[in-house]
Amino acid sequence: MKIQVIRTGKLSQTSLVPLVNEYRKRLTSFVKVDDLEIKADAKRDKRNASKSRDPIYLPEPGEFLVLLDERGRALDSATFAGHITQWMDDPSIKTVTFLIGPPYGFDDATRAAAKFTWSLSSLTMPSDLAWLMCWEQIYRAFTIIKGMPYHHD
Numbered sequence: 001m002k003i004q005v006i007r008t009g010k011l012s013q014t015s016l017v018p019l020v021n022e023y024r025k026r027l028t029s030f031v032k033v034d035d036l037e038i039k040a041d042a043k044r045d046k047r048n049a050s051k052s053r054d055p056i057y058l059p060e061p062g063e064f065l066v067l068l069d070e071r072g073r074a075l076d077s078a079t080f081a082g083h084i085t086q087w088m089d090d091p092s093i094k095t096v097t098f099l100i101g102p103p104y105g106f107d108d109a110t111r112a113a114a115k116f117t118w119s120l121s122s123l124t125m126p127s128d129l130a131w132l133m134c135w136e137q138i139y140r141a142f143t144i145i146k147g148m149p150y151h152h153d
Contacts, residue, residue, distance in 0.1 A: 001088050002032040002095045005134055008056055008102045009040035013128040023135040030142040035135075040102045055109035056101060062094035065114045067106055068134060070124055072117030077151055080137060081144035083116070098138070100130050 011017070020035070027033050038057060059065040064087055075083065087096050098118075099110070111117075120133050143150035 001093065002034060003027065003098070003138055004034035004036060004095060005098045005100070005131065005138075006036045006038055006057060007100045007127060007131050008038055009127065011037070011128055011131070013126070016128055016132045020132055020135050023139045027135075027139050027142060030146065055107055055113065057097075057099055057110055058113050059097060060095075062092065064090075064093045064096045064116070066096060066098045067111065067114040067117045068098060068100045068120060068130055069106065069117050070119050070122055072119035074119045074122065077137065077140050078144055078153070080118075081141035084138070084141045085145055098134050100127050100134065103127070 024033050024035060057065070084096070087093050099106075099114075101110075106114075120130055120137070125133075140151050
């Protein structure tokens with residue numbers, strides 16, 4: 001299985017890159033990883049973000065799409081690790097993609113394509129911070145799955 005994290009738009013906090021790179025490096029001992037950036041559509045704003053005709057991202061066959069959104073399902077780290085385990089055990093899933101959306105949210109077509117919507121927090125946060133937290137929580141999930149001492153209950 002492969003894990004990929006996709007950011008929408010340019011990274012503004014470049015100081016986060018070394019931290020993300022460290023989590024990505026650690027994860028490679030458990031799973032294949034990929035980190036992508038897709039261009040944000042400058043025409044999307046708070047008035048038309050959800051009704052845009054062009055989806056931000058549509059998954060390929062065998063891809064399980066997880067949207068990161070503050071209105072998604074809040075999970076503790078152990079429960080999130082359980083979800084990762086279920087997705088890894090499903091032979092139809094080849095890639096789990098975590099999609100961090102643009103400032104005004106996801107369009108209806110991208111929401112409909114998602115299999116799961118995950119909330120890192122009920123707080124609204126900058127996408128750069130969500131990107132870092134997503135990588136850290138994925139790494140944490142794998143250490144829980146493997147019984148490593150990184151996570152403390």
